[in-house]
Each structure stands twice: as C-alpha cells, then as structure tokens.
Amino acid sequence: MKNSPMYFRFVLMSLMISVLYSCNISKNIQKTSKSSFAKGADVGWLSQMEATGYKFYDTDGSEKDCLQLLKDRGMNTIRLRVWVNPNDDKASGHCSKEETVVMALRAQKMGMRIVIDFHYSDSWADPGKQFKPKAWENHTFSELMTDVYDHTFDVLSALKSAGVTPEWVQVGNEIPGGMMWPEGSTKNWSQLAQLLNKGYEATKAIDAKIKVIVHLDEGNNSEKFRWFFDNATANNVKYDVIGLSYYPFWIKKDYTETIADLANNLNDMATRYNKEVMVVEVGGEYDKVQNTYGMLAATIKAVKAVPNNKGLGVIYWEPQGEKSWSHYSLSAWQSDGKPSPALDAFKE
Template sequence: MKRFKYMILTASALLCGAFFTACDDNDDKPVFPESPDKEYDMSGFVRGADVSWLTEMEKKSYKFYDAEGNSQECMSLLRDLGMNAIRLRVWVNPEQGWSAEEGFFNPEGWCNKEDVVTKAWRAHNLGYRIMIDFHYSDIWADPGRQEKPAAWADLSFEELQKAVADHTTDVLSAIKARGIDVEWVQVGNETRSGMLKPDGAASSGNTANFAKLVTSGYDAVKTIYPKAKVIVHIDQGNNPNRYIWLFDGLKADGGKWDVIGMSLYPNPDSEDWRQMNNDCIENMKNLIARYQTPVMMCELGINWNYTEAEDFFTDFMTKAKQVDQCLGVFSWEPQSYGGWKGYHKGLFDDSGKPTSAFNAFKR
C-alpha cells in the first residue's frame, strides 16, 4: 500500500519556480497545512482530479478554502478531501491556439510543456499519482474539434506520426528529468472521431490512420515510461456503440492501448443520471470482457449546485469500485468555481469552498 507522509517542504525553489511558473512580487502565496504527522493513502482505486486550469487560476488570484474558510493551497486541499491522483492536459503550442468563434487566446502558454512540468512537480511532491493527457493540438481537442497544431499543418502523414512521437517524448522526458513518475498517459483527448484531422479522422470501417497515430504516441510513451499505462479516451461513456466500432477498428488496424478511457457529463435537466450511470457501468463491464483491457473514467462531472450532485458522484463511485478492472474515476477541474471559463461542473461552491460532493471521494 502506498502511503505518503506529509512533510513541510522548505526549499525556496518549491515556492519559486517549482510551484509557480515564476516568482513575482505578489505576497499572496498559497498556505500549506502544517500537519507533519498526517498520512495519506495514495494507493488503490483512483480518486482523481484534473486540475489543468490551476496555475492560471492562481495567476488570476483565485483562492481555495477548506470547509472552515481557511485559505489553503489547492492540491493539498484536494488531497485532504480524498483525492489520490492528478490529471494534466498538454497542448503543443497553446500561444498559437486561436479560435475565432470562441475567442480563445492563450498568450501565457498555459498547459504547455513548462506549465505541465510545474504542476506535475507540485503533484509529485504531495505524493499524487499522475496522468498526462496529450491533446495533440494547440487548443481543446474533443469530439467536435481535433485540430492539428499550427506548426504541424503542412506535414505529410509520415511526418505527422513522427511529430506525435517527438512531442510525446519531449514532454514526458521533461517530466521524467525532474524525477517524477507518470502512471497513465492519454494519447489524444475524447478521440471518438479520431485526431489530427483530416489525416487522422476515424469513421466506421476506416480507422487505419488514427490507429497509426495512436501507436506512434503509444510507442513514444513506452520509450520514456515503460510501465505507464496508455489510454485511448472517448466521450459518452454510457453509449456502447461509440466504443465498439472505434475499438474494433483500432484492434483490426493494429492500434495499441492499455486502458479504455471514458467521459460522462449528465445534464440533469434533460437526462436521467441514474440511468446514465447504470448504462456506463454496464458498458465498462462489456468493454473489459470484449477487449480484455481495464477501463477508467477520465472525466466525470455534473453542475456543482445540482441538488443531487453528491448522490450522483456517490452512486457512480460506489458502482465503479465494484467493477473488476475499473481502475478509477477522475473529476474534471473540480477546483473551478465562480463561473471560471463558463464551467460550472466543479466540486467547489461559488465562495471557493468544497461542496459535499467530495464525500463520494472519501468513501
């Protein structure tokens, strides 16, 4: 059993450069709890949090509070609330990630290699297990958008495969150079329709190029972290048809993966979350049997102020733990609050305090 004893880290580098992108004149530093004798169980079923927005939120002076209203550094607070794993997304050149329809611009480079290493180092020093989520884009990659990075736009398909491998190797090598272990790596994010379109588009009966790109990422991961589990991740975990055609195609075309990753975001105003949970759990069982590989819920969320939010998370966590070869559950950006980036599916209320939904991650 992996246990982590909390230690107060006094090295100045931990607060200047290691915990932050850069030191500045801001005296408002996060507060670390002084509990040197407290132990945390970081083993077993994954109870995870994707906190990729964290450094940007801190730069914008967002603070995080425990239930009593005491200000606390976010990752240490999440650990106190039951989390044992951290997930971090990577964009290739996010400074170039412009989206006219969404007005997205990221001149600070949040979620680039350097920012990811900063957050991974923080998580590592708190004893967290770590997942790295490669989007292979300068901007969000999801079912509706799988855009090539600007620097890769004119590459041939063979060059594109090499770019995937080189980028994966570069980022993971930078993380490993800090002595940080990585337990899971996603090669692509919500790649239901493929990735790096149009070259890597996937459709029913045509996943050959997608499989080659996935394999390029897979092989690069294993070169740096041979024991890391590689995840292929798609959305709508309650919809088995989305999974079967894609993974049947990947298998037939020689694509490699170790774990099947899922997302699930019920809309309680129009969807029955209980049925969605049951359908997702059943899908997990069937996928495990069909492909003989584990599954993981990589993104789970529901509106923080939904009256049954705690019930939703508790129901899903309880059922997922009963599935042999379900490795665990990650909540997506639980630290988000106050309408940050228009996202309302975190686990904090609008005052920056944790909601009761965290109880599901303590059980």
C-alpha cells in the same frame, strides 16, 4: 567524542534507521501506486487561477492550497492536459510542456499520482474539434507520425528529468471521430491507428510501466464504444486502458437514467477487449450539490464493481474551476472559494 565507539554506534544506528524508513516509504508509495483506486481531479486551470489571484479556502474559512483541499477529500490523482504551442488565453490557453512539468512535480510532492492527457493540438480537442497544431498543419502524414512521437517523448522526457514518471498517459482526448483531422480521422482507421501507436511507442520508450489510455466521450454509450474499439482491434491499435467520460448534463439525462448503462459498458469493455477501464472525466452541475454527490458516489461504485479489479478509478474534470472564474457550470466549487460538499463522495 567524534572518535569514540559510542559515537560510531550512534552514527551506524542512525544510518540504519534512515535506510529502513526510506525503504518503508518507498514500499508504501509503490503499493499505493499499483493497487489503490484512483480518485482524482483534472486541474488544468489551476495555475492560471492562482496567477489571476484566485484564493481557495477550506470549510472553516482558512486559506489552503487547492491540491491539499482535494487530497483532504480523498483524492490521490491529478490529471493534466498538454497542448503543443498554446496561447496565453486565461481559459483556453496555457497547459504547455513547461507548465505541465511544474504542476506535475508539485502534485507528486504531495503524494499524488499523475495522468498526462495529450490533446495533440494547440487548444481544446474533443469530439467536435480535433485541430492539428499550427506548426504541423502542412506536414505530410509521415511527418505527422514523427510529430506525435517526438512531442510525446519530449514532454515525458521533461517530466522524467524533473523526477516525475506519470502512471498513465492519454494518447488523444475524447477521440470517437479520431484526432488530428483530417489525417487521423476515423474515416481513415489505418492512419489513426498509426498515429495512436506512435504515441504509445513514445510513452513506452520513456517507461514500459506507464499505462496508455485511449479515451472516448459518452461512457454510457455501448454502441459507440464497441464500434470504436472493434475498429481499434482490427487495426492493431496498442493501448492498455479504455478511458471514458461521463457527463449526465451533456447526455441530457439525469444520472439515475444512465448509470446502469455506464456500469454495463464498463463491464463490457473490460471483458470484450480484456482491458482495464477508467472514468477519466466526470462532472455534475455545481449548484445541484446533492445530485452531483449522488452521481459521483454511483460512478465510483460502478467502476469499483468492474470484475477482476479492472476498474482503475474516477477523475473529476476541473472541480476547482469555480464558475465566477471559469464560467463552467460543471465544476464542484462554491462561490466563496470553498470546495463543494459534492466532493465528499471521494472520501472513503
């Protein structure tokens, strides 16, 4: 049988079908990666939640993988933060290079696109705090530039070795006042620009197609964004995408009062700087389901409406971080372990 002409024809046909199938899958992945709107979640807490025994359930009560629950609600993108030398605190630790690689690979195997968010800190970096990693505290500015490059390159190399090349990389997290204070403060734009460019250069050294994001908070605040990115332009900062956070809760106004400002700022950023834009963090109050649903739907609509397809996507920050575990009120998960109906806004 194995030496018969029929057997060889069968083998040849099987190989051709396999090759054609693989090519079609590859084309579909490439098409999705390049053209579809990114709808996603930052899930930096997920590995810790699972390690502490937290269980996730679908609406019918069946236990299910959290990433699958997010995918079932229309999400196609996962964002992961990276800290340099984090501690093991449940809520403010973890997110090491090694944990990031494991979660990124898991998400990619489920067909998710990946955003990597470099904080350049050992814990949270945001507008109120941009602390250098402990290991870098006594370094000269020249050494800090090398640190940024090497850390960025190291993490992305580890991801690439595991078979993951992120579609987007954030150089810094919510940096209206700069990062890695005091050296990288906006009080010294020349130095901040050099640090940002080292992150950009390390990213492009891994893969030139990865898009680099620079990220600010208060996405509705046009004055803040113009000031920052005018200075970035003047100091020759290299980046591809303007990232925005949008949290009506922290703005202390309902989304109905600020969504027009967000839309105007998105359009202004895309036009003024000829860049793509993405809402990389958004969130609403977990116990105001209908309001959060409306806010998400309006935010998605605003980003999709940016001219020339420059609005790339919307990412919810820690929707799975249910309050009894995280003590965070802007998640989108119910106390019974099930996703909030607010996340249905991500469905087509």
